[in-house]
Amino acid sequence: MYTQAMDIPSPERDETARGGPRSVREAEYEAEIDAKVARGEFIEAKDWMPEAYRKTLVRQISQHAHSEIVGMLPEGNWITRAPTLKRKAILLAKVQDEGGHGMYLYAAAETLGVARDDLVDALHSGKAKYSSIFNYPTLNWADIGVIGWLVDGAAIMNQIPLCRCSYGPYARAMIRICKEESFHQRQGYDLLLTMMKGTPEQRDLVQDAVNRWWWPALMMFGPHDSASTHSGDSIKWGIKRISNDDLRQKFVDAAVPQARVLGITLPDPALKWNEARGHWDFGPIDWSEFWNVVNGHGQCNRERLADRVQAWEDGAWVREAAMAHAEKQRKRDRLAA
Ligand SMILES: [Fe+2]
Ligand SMILES: [Fe+2]
Numbered sequence: 001m002y003t004q005a006m007d008i009p010s011p012e013r014d015e016t017a018r019g020g021p022r023s024v025r026e027a028e029y030e031a032e033i034d035a036k037v038a039r040g041e042f043i044e045a046k047d048w049m050p051e052a053y054r055k056t057l058v059r060q061i062s063q064h065a066h067s068e069i070v071g072m073l074p075e076g077n078w079i080t081r082a083p084t085l086k087r088k089a090i091l092l093a094k095v096q097d098e099g100g101h102g103m104y105l106y107a108a109a110e111t112l113g114v115a116r117d118d119l120v121d122a123l124h125s126g127k128a129k130y131s132s133i134f135n136y137p138t139l140n141w142a143d144i145g146v147i148g149w150l151v152d153g154a155a156i157m158n159q160i161p162l163c164r165c166s167y168g169p170y171a172r173a174m175i176r177i178c179k180e181e182s183f184h185q186r187q188g189y190d191l192l193l194t195m196m197k198g199t200p201e202q203r204d205l206v207q208d209a210v211n212r213w214w215w216p217a218l219m220m221f222g223p224h225d226s227a228s229t230h231s232g233d234s235i236k237w238g239i240k241r242i243s244n245d246d247l248r249q250k251f252v253d254a255a256v257p258q259a260r261v262l263g264i265t266l267p268d269p270a271l272k273w274n275e276a277r278g279h280w281d282f283g284p285i286d287w288s289e290f291w292n293v294v295n296g297h298g299q300c301n302r303e304r305l306a307d308r309v310q311a312w313e314d315g316a317w318v319r320e321a322a323m324a325h326a327e328k329q330r331k332r333d334r335l336a337a
Contacts, residue, residue, distance in 0.1 A: 042168035135298030148188015228275030
């Protein structure tokens, strides 16, 4: 989900992105890449690519993969407590999809010449980021609906343009991911519609969840364009197609009528239709909260990371067994040949 909005400053990236002096051959190659991007063609794994482009993609795709995997945790928390068999089956399928998204994306990152173990190490050591939205807790059952509606909804806004991003393996992975995200969004909205037709207590739970998730969902699009220092490169390379603020506005414009149908109030007194702009105006975002969570001080940062590390350690025997099995197959194939 997530992805381009985490385009936050990194000193290491600044250095590589600016690059040193280039050879004539490199400059020619770069001109070729620029022309390909301009023609809307994909850059493939075996093509030459500028080092800064490769690094930006590794960083973005791996952060996206981490977000999918960490994103399984807040909802996984409710699988055993889903109110009906139907909702449990839907939630299981959804959480499993997120695991699958992580796998496609790690595989896409690997085509850029990085090892999956190194990416996972970077997550576990706290060096790599994942979307901050998953550092918020899921306190009641309506949170599951609101995550689908708003969090997966914001993810779709962010991700649809990535289906046309310039790096082929990433763009193709995103096509399937977006189809599944759209199911996630709809199951969330359907869950909320059901609760809103229920008791006053159920409606209160939905409103409470919306109050807590609305602003963090808007933060998912990342800093304002004026503060997003790396957007220029990403747009030039065709990785990013639409700016953070434009995506955020599209999201607000879509969410307001959906909130009306649900019968809930979005927690923003400044929300107002602007006839001249043809868009909904909304209030200021508390960026201090955003940076606080990005920098590790959200409500669940420690818990999420600890859970991921634990899951990795608990799964060691599965990875060892899979490797041993693959080795056995290889030996058999060799003998048969
Ligand atoms: Fe996903
Ligand atoms: Fe999703």
